[in-house]
Amino acid sequence: MAIVSRKVSDLSNKEAPDKEFVVVVVRQHPSLDEPKALDVLTAEATKFVEVDDLVMLEVQQPDGTKRDVVMQLAEFNKLAPNMEEVLKNARKTRGRVPGTRVGNGNGNG
Incomplete structure (x- = not known):
């Protein structure tokens, strides 16, 4: 038996290798009471202007x-x-x- 780990984007649910991800920290948002981290594909991160x-x-x-x-x-x-x-x-x-x-x-x- 083997354990397989995979990483998916929090935004699109697309799977990719670790090296294709960035971490985006949401420091303030009306729905949050503390900062939260998102795993996002580098291509998706370009949408953050x-x-x-x-x-x-x-x-x-x-x-x-x-x-x-x-x-x-x-x-x-x-x-x-x-x-x-x-x-x-x-x-x-x-x-x-x-x-x-x-x-x-x-x-x-």
Whole structure:
């Protein structure tokens, strides 16, 4: 008796050798609550079209909830007349807030 393993595309159910497959990770989808991986034939993967000039944002609400937003770069740039300057002067997401300094709290700093 022999055990035979075969790989089929999650999209088309077509069988092919391992070397003809790519893995596509679906990171966000309305039907999902966690990322999922699809085994897809390389020829089928050409149907996934890359969209250029996207801005990926994380919106943090006052209550601590977060949501991810994707926008076209041109639409994002319209939000401020000088968006390039706004981004250049924006604070970083890590480290201390600008204008603060390290000290021991007793004024001897």
